[in-house]
Amino acid sequence: MELDELKDMWSDYDKKLDKSLKLNIQLLRKINLDKAKNKLRKLMIFKLMEMFILAGIIIFLVSFIADNITSPQFSISAGIFAFFALMGFISNVKQVAIMMQLQGGYTEAVAPLQRKIELLKLLIVKYVKYALLSIPFFPIWMILITKILFNYDIYSNSMRNWWLANICVSIALIPLVWWVFKQLSKNEISRFWVKNFLEGSGWKQAEAARAFLTEIDDFERDI
Amino acid sequence: MQQQAQKDQFIYLIQQNKKLIFKVCNAYCHNPEDRKDLVQEIIIHLWQSFHKYDNRFKLSTWMYRIAINTAISHYRASSKKQKVTVSIHDSLIDIADETNVELDENIKLLYHFINQFNDLNKALMILYLDNNSYKDIAEILGISETNVATKVNRLKLQLKQQFKKL
Numbered sequence: 001m002e003l004d005e006l007k008d009m010w011s012d013y014d015k016k017l018d019k020s021l022k023l024n025i026q027l028l029r030k031i032n033l034d035k036a037k038n039k040l041r042k043l044m045i046f047k048l049m050e051m052f053i054l055a056g057i058i059i060f061l062v063s064f065i066a067d068n069i070t071s072p073q074f075s076i077s078a079g080i081f082a083f084f085a086l087m088g089f090i091s092n093v094k095q096v097a098i099m100m101q102l103q104g105g106y107t108e109a110v111a112p113l114q115r116k117i118e119l120l121k122l123l124i125v126k127y128v129k130y131a132l133l134s135i136p137f138f139p140i141w142m143i144l145i146t147k148i149l150f151n152y153d154i155y156s157n158s159m160r161n162w163w164l165a166n167i168c169v170s171i172a173l174i175p176l177v178w179w180v181f182k183q184l185s186k187n188e189i190s191r192f193w194v195k196n197f198l199e200g201s202g203w204k205q206a207e208a209a210r211a212f213l214t215e216i217d218d219f220e221r222d223i
Numbered sequence: 224m225q226q227q228a229q230k231d232q233f234i235y236l237i238q239q240n241k242k243l244i245f246k247v248c249n250a251y252c253h254n255p256e257d258r259k260d261l262v263q264e265i266i267i268h269l270w271q272s273f274h275k276y277d278n279r280f281k282l283s284t285w286m287y288r289i290a291i292n293t294a295i296s297h298y299r300a301s302s303k304k305q306k307v308t309v310s311i312h313d314s315l316i317d318i319a320d321e322t323n324v325e326l327d328e329n330i331k332l333l334y335h336f337i338n339q340f341n342d343l344n345k346a347l348m349i350l351y352l353d354n355n356s357y358k359d360i361a362e363i364l365g366i367s368e369t370n371v372a373t374k375v376n377r378l379k380l381q382l383k384q385q386f387k388k389l
Contacts, residue, residue, distance in 0.1 A: 010352045033270040105272040106292035109365025219343040
Protein backbone atom coordinates (compact mmCIF):
# COMPACT_ATOMS: atom_id res chain seq x y z
CA MET A 1 0.00 0.00 0.00
CA GLU A 2 1.30 3.43 -0.95
CA LEU A 3 1.23 6.13 1.65
CA ASP A 4 -0.78 8.49 -0.51
CA GLU A 5 -3.52 5.88 -0.58
CA LEU A 6 -3.34 5.75 3.16
CA LYS A 7 -3.92 9.47 3.44
CA ASP A 8 -6.87 9.23 1.04
CA MET A 9 -8.29 6.45 3.13
CA TRP A 10 -7.89 8.54 6.27
CA SER A 11 -9.65 11.38 4.56
CA ASP A 12 -12.57 9.05 3.62
CA TYR A 13 -12.72 7.93 7.22
CA ASP A 14 -12.81 11.58 8.21
CA LYS A 15 -15.78 12.21 5.94
CA LYS A 16 -17.63 9.23 7.35
CA LEU A 17 -17.04 10.54 10.86
CA ASP A 18 -18.47 13.88 9.77
CA LYS A 19 -21.76 12.18 9.09
CA SER A 20 -21.87 9.71 11.93
CA LEU A 21 -20.22 11.29 14.92
CA LYS A 22 -22.69 12.56 17.44
CA LEU A 23 -22.16 14.86 20.38
CA ASN A 24 -24.40 14.09 23.32
CA ILE A 25 -25.35 17.71 24.03
CA GLN A 26 -27.89 16.78 26.69
CA LEU A 27 -25.24 14.91 28.64
CA LEU A 28 -22.69 17.67 28.12
CA ARG A 29 -25.12 20.21 29.56
CA LYS A 30 -25.80 17.92 32.51
CA ILE A 31 -22.14 17.56 33.48
CA ASN A 32 -20.95 20.29 35.77
CA LEU A 33 -17.75 21.17 33.97
CA ASP A 34 -16.73 23.67 36.63
CA LYS A 35 -16.96 21.10 39.36
CA ALA A 36 -13.93 19.15 38.14
CA LYS A 37 -11.30 19.83 40.73
CA ASN A 38 -7.98 21.21 39.72
CA LYS A 39 -5.63 18.74 41.38
CA LEU A 40 -2.60 20.82 40.48
CA ARG A 41 -3.96 23.91 42.23
CA LYS A 42 -4.64 21.86 45.37
CA LEU A 43 -1.13 20.44 45.29
CA MET A 44 0.32 23.90 44.77
CA ILE A 45 -1.56 25.30 47.77
CA PHE A 46 -0.29 22.37 49.83
CA LYS A 47 3.29 22.94 48.62
CA LEU A 48 3.05 26.69 49.30
CA MET A 49 1.88 25.98 52.84
CA GLU A 50 4.72 23.52 53.27
CA MET A 51 7.13 26.16 51.98
CA PHE A 52 5.95 28.76 54.49
CA ILE A 53 6.15 26.27 57.34
CA LEU A 54 9.69 25.28 56.32
CA ALA A 55 10.69 28.95 56.01
CA GLY A 56 9.33 29.52 59.53
CA ILE A 57 11.26 26.51 60.84
CA ILE A 58 14.49 27.74 59.22
CA ILE A 59 14.11 31.24 60.70
CA PHE A 60 13.32 29.76 64.11
CA LEU A 61 16.31 27.40 63.94
CA VAL A 62 18.71 30.16 62.94
CA SER A 63 17.67 32.22 65.95
CA PHE A 64 17.80 29.06 68.11
CA ILE A 65 21.39 28.45 66.97
CA ALA A 66 22.31 32.05 67.78
CA ASP A 67 20.81 31.68 71.28
CA ASN A 68 22.51 28.34 71.92
CA ILE A 69 25.79 28.86 70.17
CA THR A 70 27.72 27.95 73.33
CA SER A 71 25.92 24.58 73.66
CA PRO A 72 27.15 22.49 70.72
CA GLN A 73 24.64 19.67 71.37
CA PHE A 74 21.84 22.13 70.56
CA SER A 75 23.48 24.32 67.95
CA ILE A 76 24.81 21.36 65.91
CA SER A 77 21.47 19.51 66.14
CA ALA A 78 19.65 22.64 65.04
CA GLY A 79 22.18 23.17 62.25
CA ILE A 80 21.59 19.68 60.84
CA PHE A 81 17.82 20.10 61.12
CA ALA A 82 18.06 23.51 59.43
CA PHE A 83 20.06 21.93 56.60
CA PHE A 84 17.31 19.37 55.89
CA ALA A 85 14.64 22.06 56.18
CA LEU A 86 16.58 24.24 53.74
CA MET A 87 16.89 21.36 51.24
CA GLY A 88 13.14 20.77 51.55
CA PHE A 89 12.47 24.47 51.09
CA ILE A 90 14.61 24.66 47.93
CA SER A 91 12.90 21.57 46.50
CA ASN A 92 9.49 23.10 47.26
CA VAL A 93 10.47 26.35 45.54
CA LYS A 94 11.44 24.37 42.42
CA GLN A 95 8.20 22.36 42.54
CA VAL A 96 6.04 25.46 42.97
CA ALA A 97 7.90 27.21 40.12
CA ILE A 98 7.04 24.34 37.75
CA MET A 99 3.46 24.19 39.03
CA MET A 100 3.05 27.91 38.35
CA GLN A 101 4.19 27.33 34.78
CA LEU A 102 1.63 24.53 34.50
CA GLN A 103 -1.20 26.76 35.76
CA GLY A 104 -2.09 27.72 32.21
CA GLY A 105 -3.52 24.23 31.77
CA TYR A 106 -2.74 22.03 28.82
CA THR A 107 -2.55 24.87 26.31
CA GLU A 108 1.24 24.81 25.97
CA ALA A 109 3.02 22.93 23.18
CA VAL A 110 3.06 19.18 23.84
CA ALA A 111 6.77 18.30 24.21
CA PRO A 112 7.76 21.19 26.54
CA LEU A 113 4.64 20.76 28.65
CA GLN A 114 5.10 17.02 29.04
CA ARG A 115 8.74 17.66 30.01
CA LYS A 116 7.61 20.00 32.81
CA ILE A 117 5.09 17.44 34.08
CA GLU A 118 7.72 14.69 34.19
CA LEU A 119 10.28 16.99 35.86
CA LEU A 120 7.71 17.79 38.52
CA LYS A 121 7.09 14.09 39.15
CA LEU A 122 10.84 13.52 39.50
CA LEU A 123 11.21 16.43 41.93
CA ILE A 124 8.42 15.06 44.11
CA VAL A 125 10.08 11.63 44.25
CA LYS A 126 13.46 13.27 44.96
CA TYR A 127 11.87 15.18 47.84
CA VAL A 128 10.76 11.89 49.44
CA LYS A 129 14.17 10.38 48.71
CA TYR A 130 16.09 13.14 50.49
CA ALA A 131 13.66 13.13 53.42
CA LEU A 132 14.67 9.49 53.90
CA LEU A 133 18.24 10.56 54.56
CA SER A 134 17.16 12.33 57.73
CA ILE A 135 16.01 9.08 59.42
CA PRO A 136 19.40 8.04 60.90
CA PHE A 137 19.65 11.44 62.57
CA PHE A 138 16.79 10.63 64.94
CA PRO A 139 18.89 10.98 68.16
CA ILE A 140 19.62 14.56 67.09
CA TRP A 141 15.90 15.23 66.59
CA MET A 142 15.31 13.98 70.14
CA ILE A 143 17.85 16.44 71.56
CA LEU A 144 16.33 19.30 69.63
CA ILE A 145 12.66 18.53 70.21
CA THR A 146 12.99 17.97 73.97
CA LYS A 147 14.92 21.24 74.27
CA ILE A 148 12.45 23.26 72.19
CA LEU A 149 9.25 21.76 73.60
CA PHE A 150 10.20 21.06 77.20
CA ASN A 151 13.39 23.10 77.63
CA TYR A 152 15.02 19.85 78.75
CA ASP A 153 18.60 18.84 77.99
CA ILE A 154 18.16 15.15 77.18
CA TYR A 155 21.76 14.94 75.99
CA SER A 156 23.32 15.85 79.35
CA ASN A 157 20.65 14.22 81.51
CA SER A 158 20.40 10.79 79.95
CA MET A 159 22.52 7.81 80.75
CA ARG A 160 25.53 7.14 78.59
CA ASN A 161 24.37 3.62 77.71
CA TRP A 162 21.00 4.87 76.54
CA TRP A 163 22.75 7.24 74.18
CA LEU A 164 25.12 4.56 72.99
CA ALA A 165 22.16 2.28 72.20
CA ASN A 166 20.45 5.06 70.21
CA ILE A 167 23.61 5.89 68.32
CA CYS A 168 24.12 2.19 67.47
CA VAL A 169 20.56 2.00 66.08
CA SER A 170 21.19 5.20 64.18
CA ILE A 171 24.44 3.84 62.68
CA ALA A 172 22.73 0.55 61.84
CA LEU A 173 20.08 2.48 59.93
CA ILE A 174 22.62 4.25 57.72
CA PRO A 175 23.35 1.34 55.33
CA LEU A 176 19.63 0.51 55.03
CA VAL A 177 18.65 4.11 54.28
CA TRP A 178 21.59 4.52 51.91
CA TRP A 179 20.64 1.32 50.08
CA VAL A 180 17.01 2.48 49.65
CA PHE A 181 18.29 5.90 48.54
CA LYS A 182 20.59 4.35 45.92
CA GLN A 183 17.85 2.02 44.69
CA LEU A 184 15.49 4.98 44.28
CA SER A 185 18.14 6.73 42.19
CA LYS A 186 18.56 3.85 39.76
CA ASN A 187 17.05 3.87 36.30
CA GLU A 188 16.35 0.21 36.40
CA ILE A 189 15.91 -2.24 39.22
CA SER A 190 16.47 -5.79 38.11
CA ARG A 191 15.70 -7.73 41.27
CA PHE A 192 12.04 -8.59 41.56
CA TRP A 193 11.90 -8.43 45.37
CA VAL A 194 13.58 -5.02 45.43
CA LYS A 195 11.02 -3.76 42.91
CA ASN A 196 8.20 -5.02 45.13
CA PHE A 197 9.79 -3.50 48.21
CA LEU A 198 10.04 -0.08 46.58
CA GLU A 199 6.65 -0.19 44.86
CA GLY A 200 4.99 2.40 47.09
CA SER A 201 7.97 4.73 47.39
CA GLY A 202 7.52 6.56 44.12
CA TRP A 203 10.35 4.73 42.39
CA LYS A 204 8.01 3.42 39.72
CA GLN A 205 6.78 6.93 38.87
CA ALA A 206 10.34 8.23 38.86
CA GLU A 207 11.47 5.41 36.57
CA ALA A 208 8.58 6.10 34.17
CA ALA A 209 9.25 9.83 34.30
CA ARG A 210 12.95 9.35 33.51
CA ALA A 211 12.11 7.03 30.60
CA PHE A 212 9.59 9.50 29.18
CA LEU A 213 12.05 12.39 29.57
CA THR A 214 14.53 10.42 27.44
CA GLU A 215 11.76 9.92 24.87
CA ILE A 216 11.05 13.69 24.88
CA ASP A 217 14.78 14.44 24.47
CA ASP A 218 14.94 12.13 21.45
CA PHE A 219 11.78 13.63 20.04
CA GLU A 220 13.00 17.21 20.39
CA ARG A 221 16.41 16.44 18.90
CA ASP A 222 16.78 17.51 15.27
CA ILE A 223 18.10 14.29 13.79
CA MET B 224 -26.61 34.63 31.82
CA GLN B 225 -23.14 35.38 30.46
CA GLN B 226 -21.99 32.02 31.77
CA GLN B 227 -24.81 30.32 29.86
CA ALA B 228 -23.86 32.13 26.66
CA GLN B 229 -20.26 31.09 27.15
CA LYS B 230 -21.32 27.49 27.67
CA ASP B 231 -23.45 27.58 24.51
CA GLN B 232 -20.49 28.93 22.60
CA PHE B 233 -18.34 26.18 24.05
CA ILE B 234 -20.84 23.46 23.13
CA TYR B 235 -20.91 24.83 19.60
CA LEU B 236 -17.10 24.66 19.50
CA ILE B 237 -17.10 21.04 20.66
CA GLN B 238 -19.83 20.22 18.15
CA GLN B 239 -17.69 21.64 15.35
CA ASN B 240 -14.54 19.86 16.47
CA LYS B 241 -15.82 16.58 17.88
CA LYS B 242 -13.95 14.67 15.20
CA LEU B 243 -10.62 15.97 16.43
CA ILE B 244 -11.37 14.82 19.99
CA PHE B 245 -12.67 11.47 18.79
CA LYS B 246 -9.59 10.71 16.70
CA VAL B 247 -7.13 11.68 19.43
CA CYS B 248 -9.03 9.52 21.95
CA ASN B 249 -9.13 6.61 19.53
CA ALA B 250 -5.38 6.77 19.01
CA TYR B 251 -4.56 6.77 22.72
CA CYS B 252 -7.24 4.53 24.22
CA HIS B 253 -8.21 1.05 23.13
CA ASN B 254 -10.61 0.38 25.92
CA PRO B 255 -14.08 1.88 25.22
CA GLU B 256 -14.72 2.68 28.90
CA ASP B 257 -11.36 4.39 29.20
CA ARG B 258 -12.08 6.27 25.99
CA LYS B 259 -15.32 7.65 27.43
CA ASP B 260 -13.36 8.96 30.41
CA LEU B 261 -10.74 10.48 28.16
CA VAL B 262 -13.34 12.28 26.01
CA GLN B 263 -14.83 13.74 29.16
CA GLU B 264 -11.43 14.70 30.55
CA ILE B 265 -10.47 16.47 27.32
CA ILE B 266 -13.76 18.39 27.29
CA ILE B 267 -13.22 19.43 30.91
CA HIS B 268 -9.69 20.66 30.14
CA LEU B 269 -10.98 22.53 27.10
CA TRP B 270 -13.67 24.18 29.20
CA GLN B 271 -11.20 25.14 31.93
CA SER B 272 -8.98 26.84 29.33
CA PHE B 273 -11.81 28.21 27.20
CA HIS B 274 -11.85 31.67 28.79
CA LYS B 275 -8.07 31.88 28.47
CA TYR B 276 -8.05 31.10 24.76
CA ASP B 277 -5.43 33.25 23.05
CA ASN B 278 -6.68 34.14 19.59
CA ARG B 279 -3.15 34.69 18.30
CA PHE B 280 -3.17 30.90 17.92
CA LYS B 281 -5.36 28.98 15.54
CA LEU B 282 -8.31 27.40 17.27
CA SER B 283 -7.30 23.97 16.00
CA THR B 284 -3.77 24.42 17.40
CA TRP B 285 -5.23 25.27 20.80
CA MET B 286 -7.60 22.30 20.69
CA TYR B 287 -4.99 19.81 19.52
CA ARG B 288 -2.58 20.92 22.23
CA ILE B 289 -5.13 20.40 24.98
CA ALA B 290 -6.47 17.15 23.53
CA ILE B 291 -3.03 15.60 23.00
CA ASN B 292 -1.61 16.79 26.31
CA THR B 293 -4.65 15.42 28.14
CA ALA B 294 -4.49 12.14 26.22
CA ILE B 295 -0.78 11.63 26.94
CA SER B 296 -1.21 12.45 30.63
CA HIS B 297 -4.30 10.25 30.85
CA TYR B 298 -2.52 7.41 29.09
CA ARG B 299 0.56 7.74 31.25
CA ALA B 300 -1.33 7.85 34.54
CA SER B 301 -1.42 4.45 36.16
CA SER B 302 -4.60 2.46 36.57
CA LYS B 303 -4.55 3.60 40.18
CA LYS B 304 -5.05 7.18 39.11
CA GLN B 305 -7.86 9.12 40.69
CA LYS B 306 -10.44 10.18 38.21
CA VAL B 307 -11.23 13.85 37.96
CA THR B 308 -14.23 12.98 35.88
CA VAL B 309 -17.58 11.72 37.02
CA SER B 310 -18.85 8.30 36.09
CA ILE B 311 -21.12 8.37 33.10
CA HIS B 312 -22.79 5.54 31.26
CA ASP B 313 -23.06 7.21 27.89
CA SER B 314 -20.30 8.63 25.84
CA LEU B 315 -20.18 12.35 25.16
CA ILE B 316 -18.96 11.77 21.63
CA ASP B 317 -19.92 8.59 19.87
CA ILE B 318 -20.64 7.13 16.49
CA ALA B 319 -24.39 7.35 16.00
CA ASP B 320 -24.60 4.77 13.25
CA GLU B 321 -21.86 2.16 13.49
CA THR B 322 -22.70 0.64 10.12
CA ASN B 323 -22.17 3.94 8.40
CA VAL B 324 -18.65 4.25 9.63
CA GLU B 325 -17.63 0.60 9.57
CA LEU B 326 -13.87 0.79 9.88
CA ASP B 327 -12.01 -0.16 6.78
CA GLU B 328 -9.60 -3.04 7.43
CA ASN B 329 -6.71 -0.79 6.45
CA ILE B 330 -7.79 1.97 8.83
CA LYS B 331 -7.94 -0.60 11.60
CA LEU B 332 -4.43 -1.68 10.68
CA LEU B 333 -3.27 1.91 10.53
CA TYR B 334 -4.63 2.55 14.02
CA HIS B 335 -2.91 -0.65 15.14
CA PHE B 336 0.45 0.47 13.73
CA ILE B 337 0.08 4.01 15.08
CA ASN B 338 -0.59 2.48 18.47
CA GLN B 339 2.83 0.91 18.37
CA PHE B 340 4.51 4.33 18.15
CA ASN B 341 5.50 6.12 21.33
CA ASP B 342 3.17 8.81 22.74
CA LEU B 343 4.78 11.73 20.91
CA ASN B 344 5.18 10.01 17.54
CA LYS B 345 1.56 8.89 17.81
CA ALA B 346 0.53 12.54 18.11
CA LEU B 347 2.75 13.49 15.19
CA MET B 348 1.20 10.86 12.94
CA ILE B 349 -2.38 11.80 13.82
CA LEU B 350 -1.60 15.46 13.12
CA TYR B 351 0.01 14.56 9.82
CA LEU B 352 -2.88 12.34 8.71
CA ASP B 353 -5.32 15.09 9.66
CA ASN B 354 -3.68 17.26 7.01
CA ASN B 355 -2.07 19.77 9.33
CA SER B 356 0.84 21.73 7.84
CA TYR B 357 4.36 21.09 9.16
CA LYS B 358 4.30 24.60 10.61
CA ASP B 359 1.11 23.85 12.56
CA ILE B 360 2.40 20.47 13.70
CA ALA B 361 5.62 22.13 14.90
CA GLU B 362 3.58 24.70 16.82
CA ILE B 363 1.36 22.09 18.42
CA LEU B 364 4.19 19.78 19.45
CA GLY B 365 6.82 22.40 20.28
CA ILE B 366 9.53 21.19 17.91
CA SER B 367 11.08 22.69 14.79
CA GLU B 368 9.53 22.36 11.33
CA THR B 369 12.58 20.54 9.98
CA ASN B 370 12.33 18.10 12.85
CA VAL B 371 8.66 17.53 11.99
CA ALA B 372 9.58 16.85 8.35
CA THR B 373 12.35 14.41 9.27
CA LYS B 374 10.20 12.57 11.75
CA VAL B 375 7.16 12.38 9.47
CA ASN B 376 9.29 10.86 6.72
CA ARG B 377 10.76 8.34 9.11
CA LEU B 378 7.37 7.36 10.50
CA LYS B 379 5.89 7.09 7.03
CA LEU B 380 8.69 4.73 6.06
CA GLN B 381 8.04 2.66 9.17
CA LEU B 382 4.35 2.46 8.29
CA LYS B 383 5.14 1.50 4.74
CA GLN B 384 7.36 -1.32 5.94
CA GLN B 385 4.68 -2.50 8.35
CA PHE B 386 2.12 -2.65 5.54
CA LYS B 387 4.64 -4.38 3.28
CA LYS B 388 5.18 -7.12 5.84
CA LEU B 389 1.52 -8.14 5.57
